[in-house]
Amino acid sequence: MKETFTSVLGKLRKLGASYGEIRAQKNNNTFVTVRDGQVEAITLATETGAAIRVLAENAWGFSTTNSLEQPSLEKSANSALKMAKVAGKSVKETVRLASAKAVEDAVKVPVKKDPREIPIATKTKNLLKINKTCFNFDKRIKSVTTNYADLATEQTLATTDGIFIEQEKMFVWNYCWVTGKSSGIMASARDETGAHGYELFDLEPPEKIAERVSKKVTQQLEARSPKSGLHPAIIGTDIVGVLAHEALGHICEADLALSGSAVMGKTGEKIASEKVTIYDSALIPQGFGAIKYDDEGVPGQKTLLVQNGILVGFMHNRETAGKMNAAPTGNARAQDFRFPPLIRMRNTCFAKGDYTFEELLEDIEFGYFLEAFRGGEANLDGTFTVGVQSAFEIVKGELGQPVRNAGISGNTLETLKQVDACGKDFGLEAGRCGKGQDMFASSGGPSIRVKGILIGGA
Amino acid sequence: MDFMKLCREAIEAAAKSGAEEAEALVMNRHTAGVEIERAEIKTCSDFTDAGIGVRTIKDKKIGFAYTNMLTSEEVKKTARKAVKACDAGRVDKNWRQLPETKDYPLVRGTFDRRISEVTSDETVLLCQRMMAAAHEIDKRVLPAFGGVKVLVQGVVCVNTSGVEVEDKGTALVCVLETMAKSETQVSPVCYEIEASRKYEPDPEWVGREAGRLAIESTNVGKAEAGKFPVLLDPFALQLMLTYTLVQSVRGDIVFRGRSVFKDKIGKKVAGENINIYDDGTLAGGLQSGKTDMEGVPTQKTPIIQDGILQGFFYDNYWARLEGKESTGNAGRGGGGLSLPPYGTTPSIRPTNVVLEAGKANENELIREVGNGYYVRSVQGAHQSNPETGEFSVALAPAWRIENGEITKAVKGVMITGNAYDMIKNISLLGKETRQIQTLIAPKVVVSELNVVTK
Numbered sequence: 001m002k003e004t005f006t007s008v009l010g011k012l013r014k015l016g017a018s019y020g021e022i023r024a025q026k027n028n029n030t031f032v033t034v035r036d037g038q039v040e041a042i043t044l045a046t047e048t049g050a051a052i053r054v055l056a057e058n059a060w061g062f063s064t065t066n067s068l069e070q071p072s073l074e075k076s077a078n079s080a081l082k083m084a085k086v087a088g089k090s091v092k093e094t095v096r097l098a099s100a101k102a103v104e105d106a107v108k109v110p111v112k113k114d115p116r117e118i119p120i121a122t123k124t125k126n127l128l129k130i131n132k133t134c135f136n137f138d139k140r141i142k143s144v145t146t147n148y149a150d151l152a153t154e155q156t157l158a159t160t161d162g163i164f165i166e167q168e169k170m171f172v173w174n175y176c177w178v179t180g181k182s183s184g185i186m187a188s189a190r191d192e193t194g195a196h197g198y199e200l201f202d203l204e205p206p207e208k209i210a211e212r213v214s215k216k217v218t219q220q221l222e223a224r225s226p227k228s229g230l231h232p233a234i235i236g237t238d239i240v241g242v243l244a245h246e247a248l249g250h251i252c253e254a255d256l257a258l259s260g261s262a263v264m265g266k267t268g269e270k271i272a273s274e275k276v277t278i279y280d281s282a283l284i285p286q287g288f289g290a291i292k293y294d295d296e297g298v299p300g301q302k303t304l305l306v307q308n309g310i311l312v313g314f315m316h317n318r319e320t321a322g323k324m325n326a327a328p329t330g331n332a333r334a335q336d337f338r339f340p341p342l343i344r345m346r347n348t349c350f351a352k353g354d355y356t357f358e359e360l361l362e363d364i365e366f367g368y369f370l371e372a373f374r375g376g377e378a379n380l381d382g383t384f385t386v387g388v389q390s391a392f393e394i395v396k397g398e399l400g401q402p403v404r405n406a407g408i409s410g411n412t413l414e415t416l417k418q419v420d421a422c423g424k425d426f427g428l429e430a431g432r433c434g435k436g437q438d439m440f441a442s443s444g445g446p447s448i449r450v451k452g453i454l455i456g457g458a
Numbered sequence: 459m460d461f462m463k464l465c466r467e468a469i470e471a472a473a474k475s476g477a478e479e480a481e482a483l484v485m486n487r488h489t490a491g492v493e494i495e496r497a498e499i500k501t502c503s504d505f506t507d508a509g510i511g512v513r514t515i516k517d518k519k520i521g522f523a524y525t526n527m528l529t530s531e532e533v534k535k536t537a538r539k540a541v542k543a544c545d546a547g548r549v550d551k552n553w554r555q556l557p558e559t560k561d562y563p564l565v566r567g568t569f570d571r572r573i574s575e576v577t578s579d580e581t582v583l584l585c586q587r588m589m590a591a592a593h594e595i596d597k598r599v600l601p602a603f604g605g606v607k608v609l610v611q612g613v614v615c616v617n618t619s620g621v622e623v624e625d626k627g628t629a630l631v632c633v634l635e636t637m638a639k640s641e642t643q644v645s646p647v648c649y650e651i652e653a654s655r656k657y658e659p660d661p662e663w664v665g666r667e668a669g670r671l672a673i674e675s676t677n678v679g680k681a682e683a684g685k686f687p688v689l690l691d692p693f694a695l696q697l698m699l700t701y702t703l704v705q706s707v708r709g710d711i712v713f714r715g716r717s718v719f720k721d722k723i724g725k726k727v728a729g730e731n732i733n734i735y736d737d738g739t740l741a742g743g744l745q746s747g748k749t750d751m752e753g754v755p756t757q758k759t760p761i762i763q764d765g766i767l768q769g770f771f772y773d774n775y776w777a778r779l780e781g782k783e784s785t786g787n788a789g790r791g792g793g794g795l796s797l798p799p800y801g802t803t804p805s806i807r808p809t810n811v812v813l814e815a816g817k818a819n820e821n822e823l824i825r826e827v828g829n830g831y832y833v834r835s836v837q838g839a840h841q842s843n844p845e846t847g848e849f850s851v852a853l854a855p856a857w858r859i860e861n862g863e864i865t866k867a868v869k870g871v872m873i874t875g876n877a878y879d880m881i882k883n884i885s886l887l888g889k890e891t892r893q894i895q896t897l898i899a900p901k902v903v904v905s906e907l908n909v910v911t912k
Binding site: 406 | 492495496498499500501502503504505506507508509513520521522523524525526527528532536539540542543544546547548550552578579582586600602603637639644645646647683714715716718793794795796798801802803837838840841842843844845846848849850851852854869870872873874908910911912
């Protein structure tokens with residue numbers, strides 16, 4: 001394959017490309033859905049394809065092909081080159097890619113259990129066990145859906161600057177949505193877990209997943225709506241990562257920062273309280289966003305974004321790093337060969353502090369402990385929202401009544417200044433992030449306390 | 459490539475491997491266009507993604523396999539793999555049979571040859587016109603993202619119950635996301651979009667509107683908390699209804715006891731001024747076509763008439779389970795992992811959901827609000843609770859309405875409420891509708907929503 005790729009890339013160079021990249025993949029995927037104890041269609045997939053990206057005349061051309069044969073790759077490469085030249089006619093800005101080492105490497109994912117070697121019957125059995133355990137947990141549980149996927153990719157990346165990396169990617173993902181009903185009240189909860197190998201179900205046994213999500217549903221059936229307004233809150237370990245991801249992460253993606261996000265031009269300035277340190281790391285092995293190399297061949301690393309309240313860095317690809325005179329951080333990731341790489345987060349976390357959970361609680365007269373989330377969204381102006389699935393009131397320093405369907409919102413530059421203490425506990429949640437493409441990532445951190453955050457109750 | 463022939467080969471191979479029923483669906487999507495980044499046309503792309511999904515049934519066990527390698531040999535291999543997936547599955551007592559062949563409606567305005575002939579140079583030109591129009595509104599407008607995209611897609615569906623159907627469609631999309639900065643304020647990302655099945659682009663309109671929204675968002679005033687009437691734009695309405703109401707009228711959600719509308723057919727669930735239907739046959743509709751994604755003809759399905767619940771939408775599986783007819787609402791793809799349409803089994807999806815227009819013009823709508831808010835779009839709607847209808851969303855962008863006039867923009871404001879109560883409290887509907895993704899709706903005035911501020 002190497003010879004073919006080198007030949008195609010060589011021709012691109014000769015025809016005037018300043019940079020070219022071929023990312024070829026062979027994917028083997030399995031999907032199983034179990035709905036209320038019923039196994040839905042088991043899905044088996046085999047795909048192959050290559051994404052070709054070309055930089056010429058300061059613009060990008062992008063094309064894909066389903067065949068890895070040389071004539072198809074050449075046709076696709078020529079199309080990408082032509083596209084770049086079409087787009088380049090109007091570009092005024094010069095594109096300079098930050099240099100990347102001409103690495104040659106072959107990378108295996110260090111998994112204990114390769115999902116491709118696990119019989120489908122085992123996968124199905126585990127999902128049925130989750131369903132059964134949920135229904136047995138409480139008679140108020142009315143509906144359980146479990147979506148399982150394992151995706152195994154063999155990727156070859158070759159670039160005109162000598163990068164040639166054969167890298168495996170593996171994801172095992174499980175998502176449950178459980179609904180309960182009691183005297184006219186309906187409530188639901190989600191649970192999402194992921195690992196790189198099938199050891200996911202050793203770390204998170206089906207019974208544990210089922211009990212965790214069922215407990216959240218029954219809790220909500222007894223919960224009341226929160227009081228809307230500005231309140232102090234403790235943001236728990238299962239939700240703090242979403243805050244790191246939505247409130248800070250997105251606006252620190254250099255492509256979004258350059259487009260005028262709320263943190264652009266604020267490097268070296270204090271944007272958060274001194275208790276806040278936030279990083280995005282590819283080097284947390286159990287994290288769903290752990291990668292050795294990104295999809296431009298840059299090594300994964302730990303990237304500090306905020307250190308003791310000061311904005312210190314952005315997440316880059318080679319283009320934004322070149323533009324901002326920074327080093328690329330290994331954040332260029334693509335969903336699959338149908339998409340070009342974009343700046344995406346990996347494992348985004350708040351750093352730990354030294355408070356116990358009780359110490360975080362004790363100073364709060366009235367507020368909320370936010371325990372689990374439903375989703376989040378960010379806007380470039382720093383407005384973020386996080387849907388809260390389960391929460392508790394805090395009354396006079398102690399946890400009180402459960403609360404349901406709270407949503408929080410704020411502006412990054414205001415909210416992060418309100419963080420006045422970080423716990424010594426730590427959690428890491430696997431999830432997906434949408435930015436035109438879906439990407440697996442993790443986020444996490446300790447329990448943190450904010451002096452005031454806007455809570456919207458129904 | 460003869461996709462019909464490939465589909466026939468797939469179902470034959472499945473039958474040979476022991477499948478009692480089989481279905482093959484080819485989806486072929488060609489996408490071309492340009493993308494904007496920071497006021498420059500930075501990327502141009504042109505590619506095709508085609509693949510086949512084969513669904514097989516054996517002893518009431520369902521299997522599915524897909525591939526994007528469209529050779530006769532690989533397709534047969536995929537069919538055999540689907541049968542293998544059957545063998546690994548469990549019996550589904552609820553399985554009846556695949557859809558049977560029926561007559562398809564004549565659906566107009568879904569394919570325009572002119573769109574399929576658009577060149578990359580033309581998309582660049584359209585994109586330049588769009589950005590120039592945004593700049594003309596005000597030099598402070600930054601066209602941050604967006605672009606012009608052409609889609610040409612074909613679908614072929616063949617099954618062992620006699621279905622053999624082919625459909626094709628086109629779309630042209632111009633979208634612009636803008637931001638603007640004043641001395642003290644940064645606007646949220648504002649956007650305008652024009653999506654059409656026909657070649658009739660108006661990139662200047664998209665540019666001007668996106669520019670105007672960003673500039674008007676920087677003139678920020680103080681927000682007031684409390685209960686207020688709110689004017690919702692179709693953009694906001696689409697987000698707020700898609701994750702609540704549209705979920706709760708899905709036949710599977712109703713059957714599984716997860717819908718507030720279970721056992722409510724014939725009962726009043728909305729104001730008398732509310733009429734909602736789903737119509738996959740609508741001329742020029744963004745989601746229109748003669749067939750759904752398992753070969754069932756599309757149709758018009760009443761959901762709410764004069765506030766009374768009429769029915770739900772179904773695909774083949776859930777309709778047969780309830781002894782009903784499919785409403786032609788089988789969709790494919792997505793599934794939380796952005797899979798291609800040929801990569802998943804069918805599930806129930808809306809086509810074009812129409813909320814019928816009222817009679818009010820723009821001034822009458824604003825006067826109806828009197829003192830309240832105008833909400834163009836919201837953030838966080840996908841975090842709503844579909845079972846209960848409860849939502850709490852941030853507004854971006856939104857403006858105050860004071861004494862019957864739109865005044866200053868507001869920031870850092872949330873609205874909370876319940877989507878199922880909201881449809882009972884719509885006091886006025888606008889006379890003009892537009893389509894945002896799956897929803898066609900006018901602007902509406904909700905008589906009271908809870909506004910939360912800092």
